[in-house]
Amino acid sequence: MKAIVDCNSFYCSCERVFRPDLEEKPVVVLSNNDGCIISISNEAKNYGIDMAIPYYQAKDIIEQNGISTFSSNYNLYGDLSRRVMDTLKYLVGEENVEVYSVDEAFLDLTHIPVEELHQCAAHIRDVVEQWTGVSVSVGVGKTKVLSKVANRLSKKLRVASKTWVLDTDEATADALQRTHVKDLWGIGRRYALKLMDWNIHTAWELKHMNEEWARANLGGVIGVRMIQELNGKHSIEMRDPLVNKKMIATTRMFGAAVSDLKDIKEAVATYTARAAEKLRRQHSAASLISVFVVPKQQSGSADYRHGGYPRTRYQTLYSPTSLTHELIKPAMALAEKVYKDGERYSKAGVMLSGLVPDTSIQANLFKSAASNQSRWLMNMLDNINFSMRDDIIKYASAGTEKNWKMRQDFISPRYTTRWNELREVK
Amino acid sequence: MEWENFYSASYEGTRHFTQQDVQTANATGFGAAADDYAERGIDLNEQLIYNKPATFFFRMNGDAMIGAGIQNGDVLIVDKSLKATNGKIIVAAVNGDLVVRRFQQGIKGPSLIAENGRYEPIEVGEFTQFNPFGLVTCVIHIFEKGLLDHHRTPAKKKKHH
Numbered sequence: 001m002k003a004i005v006d007c008n009s010f011y012c013s014c015e016r017v018f019r020p021d022l023e024e025k026p027v028v029v030l031s032n033n034d035g036c037i038i039s040i041s042n043e044a045k046n047y048g049i050d051m052a053i054p055y056y057q058a059k060d061i062i063e064q065n066g067i068s069t070f071s072s073n074y075n076l077y078g079d080l081s082r083r084v085m086d087t088l089k090y091l092v093g094e095e096n097v098e099v100y101s102v103d104e105a106f107l108d109l110t111h112i113p114v115e116e117l118h119q120c121a122a123h124i125r126d127v128v129e130q131w132t133g134v135s136v137s138v139g140v141g142k143t144k145v146l147s148k149v150a151n152r153l154s155k156k157l158r159v160a161s162k163t164w165v166l167d168t169d170e171a172t173a174d175a176l177q178r179t180h181v182k183d184l185w186g187i188g189r190r191y192a193l194k195l196m197d198w199n200i201h202t203a204w205e206l207k208h209m210n211e212e213w214a215r216a217n218l219g220g221v222i223g224v225r226m227i228q229e230l231n232g233k234h235s236i237e238m239r240d241p242l243v244n245k246k247m248i249a250t251t252r253m254f255g256a257a258v259s260d261l262k263d264i265k266e267a268v269a270t271y272t273a274r275a276a277e278k279l280r281r282q283h284s285a286a287s288l289i290s291v292f293v294v295p296k297q298q299s300g301s302a303d304y305r306h307g308g309y310p311r312t313r314y315q316t317l318y319s320p321t322s323l324t325h326e327l328i329k330p331a332m333a334l335a336e337k338v339y340k341d342g343e344r345y346s347k348a349g350v351m352l353s354g355l356v357p358d359t360s361i362q363a364n365l366f367k368s369a370a371s372n373q374s375r376w377l378m379n380m381l382d383n384i385n386f387s388m389r390d391d392i393i394k395y396a397s398a399g400t401e402k403n404w405k406m407r408q409d410f411i412s413p414r415y416t417t418r419w420n421e422l423r424e425v426k
Numbered sequence: 427m428e429w430e431n432f433y434s435a436s437y438e439g440t441r442h443f444t445q446q447d448v449q450t451a452n453a454t455g456f457g458a459a460a461d462d463y464a465e466r467g468i469d470l471n472e473q474l475i476y477n478k479p480a481t482f483f484f485r486m487n488g489d490a491m492i493g494a495g496i497q498n499g500d501v502l503i504v505d506k507s508l509k510a511t512n513g514k515i516i517v518a519a520v521n522g523d524l525v526v527r528r529f530q531q532g533i534k535g536p537s538l539i540a541e542n543g544r545y546e547p548i549e550v551g552e553f554t555q556f557n558p559f560g561l562v563t564c565v566i567h568i569f570e571k572g573l574l575d576h577h578r579t580p581a582k583k584k585k586h587h
Binding site: 086130 | 477479480483488501502523526555557559
């Protein structure tokens with residue numbers, strides 16, 4: 001059996017851990033740069049606030065009803081996410097946890113007897129909430145897709161136990177009949193419309209289609225897997241939990257549109273330093289660096305696209321590197337190339353790809369002493385920044401003014417990651 | 427080399443001790459005899475944190491628990507996985523506020539006792555919103571606060587909405 005553990009309105013839940021006064025009160029969390037609403041507590045949903053609508057559209061409802069609003073505090077969410085995942089690993093064994101996203105994990109519960117699944121799901125829910133303060137719902141089914149079906153029902157129907165277990169064929173049939181194909185995990189909008197054209201509406205109806213039909217009509221092997229999963233046959237494997245990232249990107253929206261090359265270069269330098277830090281953390285080196293900017297769009301223009309059109313330039317590196325100064329140099333040159341005078345930008349980013357294991361940290365007789373020293377310098381830099389925070393040491397090209405910094409008007413303290421922002425008790 | 431000392435002093439955590447952390451292992455292929463005896467240093471986390479995902483830090487504001495040795499500005503280590511039982515010092519949410527008090531299970535119901543005569547006990551009644559957060563397992567009191575000044579950029583003003 002598989003389970004999905006899913007944090008309920010995760011970001012809102014995180015904001016509440018240190019704010020008991022917000023218990024059972026409406027809360028919303030805004031995306032980077034305070035643009036859109038990305039997390040809504042159930043109480044706020046009751047006011048008709050929807051996911052992903054721009055903040056300014058909901059501002060009136062929010063202010064009239066005293067809905068607590070927060071900018072995204074990713075330091076806090078990241079820390080609590082790690083706590084939730086660590087708790088799950090403690091409960092069911094590290095090898096049985098697949099972290100699927102910041103607030104979701106699949107569990108392999110093959111070792112739990114079927115008659116104990118209800119109890120097990122409740123236990124997981126209780127321990128995670130007790131230990132971390134984050135409330136979770138748990139869906140259990142024979143396969144990943146079925147566990148997702150179960151979880152969706154428990155959330156949608158706001159079941160008090162926050163668990164839903166498909167431990168029998170009857171329970172599974174009932175759940176599939178209540179689930180529309182468009183709500184199935186892995187069925188995109190395009191296929192959902194197609195299915196409805198063929199008069200297939202519920203997951204139950206889809207389950208009874210045969211595999212050959214799915215291969216021909218539902219994107220080949222992906223469709224076959226979907227049918228198999230719905231029929232209780234494992235087809236989507238648990239992922240290897242310890243895969244290093246194949247690509248590292250750091251990108252942010254600017255607080256206000258930026259038009260100055262100096263500001264763009266400062267931002268790009270800062271992102272490069274951050275990406276290089278991530279790179280070193282997983283002991284990789286990059287062989288390709290790309291820099292992109294997104295010009296700010298005229299709202300209402302004919303070719304408007306959500307998120308804008310990025311313009312990218314890339315450069316292959318002479319030899320793979322993880323050293324910040326070796327990356328900043330090409331990044332600066334690329335920033336100058338993507339920049340056009342007179343244009344205003346809403347976003348910039350850096351991507352490092354072509355990742356290979358970093359050999360500069362291994363003992364190497366044939367390497368110049370200088371490159372080993374560079375590596376020590378990076379270690380020192382990472383350690384100092386890690387222990388003292390706030391990028392206490394940084395490259396001069398990253399600048400000190402940060403005209404381009406993103407907007408975070410409603411950010412809460414970083415309660416769990418900064419000594420000087422700890423929650424006070426009386 | 428001078429920076430070597432600087433490097434070693436920086437905190438890296440001791441749980442992930444790798445070959446790269448042994449500096450003398452670099453390049454020569456022989457290593458130093460001392461590497462065979464390389465050992466993890468003492469790590470305060472091992473002693474003070476029993477359950478990492480459930481451990482949270484708080485800062486004491488006020489003198490309500492002065493009698494229990496918790497002074498204004500001290501850091502409290504709180505284990506959320508440990509349940510409040512009679513006589514334990516806990517952090518709890520009371521009517522939307524977070525307080526630290528000694529938990530007492532009385533005949534009329536639980537109450538929260540300060541360790542300072544100037545504070546009344548908080549009786550947990552039928553209409554009290556009471557939710558224990560966790561057990562205070564340690565308190566850190568720093569004498570030489572000046573030494574930590576480099577950590578202390580001005581704290582952000584807490585925002586309430």
